[in-house]
Amino acid sequence: MEQNIIRKLEKDNWLEISSNFSNPNIKASFSLKSLDQSSMNSRKSFADSIGFVHKDIIIPQQTHSNNVIFCQSSGRVSNCDGVFSDNSGYVCSIQVADCMPVFFAHRSKLVFGLVHAGWRGLVGGIFNKTVSTLLEKKLDLIEFEIIIGPSIQACCFEVREDVLDQFDSRFVTPKSDGHYQVNLQQLAFNELADLGYDKKKIHIMPDCTFCLESQYYSYRRNGKKAGRMIGLIGVK
Numbered sequence: 001m002e003q004n005i006i007r008k009l010e011k012d013n014w015l016e017i018s019s020n021f022s023n024p025n026i027k028a029s030f031s032l033k034s035l036d037q038s039s040m041n042s043r044k045s046f047a048d049s050i051g052f053v054h055k056d057i058i059i060p061q062q063t064h065s066n067n068v069i070f071c072q073s074s075g076r077v078s079n080c081d082g083v084f085s086d087n088s089g090y091v092c093s094i095q096v097a098d099c100m101p102v103f104f105a106h107r108s109k110l111v112f113g114l115v116h117a118g119w120r121g122l123v124g125g126i127f128n129k130t131v132s133t134l135l136e137k138k139l140d141l142i143e144f145e146i147i148i149g150p151s152i153q154a155c156c157f158e159v160r161e162d163v164l165d166q167f168d169s170r171f172v173t174p175k176s177d178g179h180y181q182v183n184l185q186q187l188a189f190n191e192l193a194d195l196g197y198d199k200k201k202i203h204i205m206p207d208c209t210f211c212l213e214s215q216y217y218s219y220r221r222n223g224k225k226a227g228r229m230i231g232l233i234g235v236k
């Protein structure tokens, strides 16, 4: 099992993970539960508070799809779960609560993106779509560094037999109660490596959003009323 060391700096109400990217111009951040989300504009105020400009944010309207878009403008993007940009004036964003926030940044070029990968997006091939999106732009996959952020881990992500055949059995562990634990992060890691990204540049944050109740929202723990964490990546 691959497990890399992740550098994270805990700020007032977010994690700063920029230093995991070797491109010094990349800024990547992930909000914690302590970020006030009472306003509809929490994503924008979060962006402003950490040094981005809120009007520059790309905001996908997430639908658990496998749609990934290379964006040529900021603002809302309909029916989309992955956004990339090569415009240093824009900031990619996503929101999650258990699903994997997957940060991408090219090592030397200013190309960056964020993908929302829950199990549906994962089995629906959202990482395949990142590949075609990046190859269309003539970008080399092995140049990308990837961080799989805080998300529900195998300790807490269980499925029943009815959806079991959707998952590669190498990442499934049967439990005594008839349920199955699925390791979505390792599944994602493996798939990314198989697709042509460099294994050595894929990092998994071990934080489980379900276990760490004081730090993270969890859809499985809190249901429909659960808040969301916000991931942002852009240029400093």
Ligand SMILES: [Zn+2]
Pocket: 152, 153, 154, 155, 156, 157, 208, 209, 210, 211, 212
């Ligand atoms: Zn857990």
